[in-house]
Amino acid sequence: MSDIIGLKEFRVNLPKYERLLKEGRSFTVVKRSRPAFRVVPPDPWEVLPVVDSTEEREVREAWETLLDFRKLMPDGKGIEAGHLIEILEEIKSEERKRDHASRQKISSKTAGAVA
Numbered sequence: 001m002s003d004i005i006g007l008k009e010f011r012v013n014l015p016k017y018e019r020l021l022k023e024g025r026s027f028t029v030v031k032r033s034r035p036a037f038r039v040v041p042p043d044p045w046e047v048l049p050v051v052d053s054t055e056e057r058e059v060r061e062a063w064e065t066l067l068d069f070r071k072l073m074p075d076g077k078g079i080e081a082g083h084l085i086e087i088l089e090e091i092k093s094e095e096r097k098r099d100h101a102s103r104q105k106i107s108s109k110t111a112g113a114v115a
Contacts, residue, residue, distance in 0.1 A: 007031045010039075 026040040
């Protein structure tokens with residue numbers, strides 16, 4: 001739910017509204033009884049712009065790009081989520097098969113050594 005506040009109220013009490021935003025509240029700011037803009041909490045998954053404040057820089061640097069899927073595809077558009085999931089499931093299945101084969105090898109060697 002969005003609270004409605006006046007522009008002057010917002011400007012004068014900015015620290016108060018900053019705290020409320022961090023708590024997840026959002027606001028519609030009005031000027032002369034007409035909506036001027038909305039203030040909403042940031043999306044935690046949104047890519048943050050380059051900033052100078054230490055706190056925001058630490059948040060931005062906490063995110064690390066592990067792999068840019070757009071660079072993997074010739075069209076530069078990336079990969080569909082469903083296709084990516086299929087690939088990852090296939091990789092996981094192959095790893096399970098290798099792990100199972102390794103365990104069987106180890107258990108057959110230890111069984112032969114004990115006998």
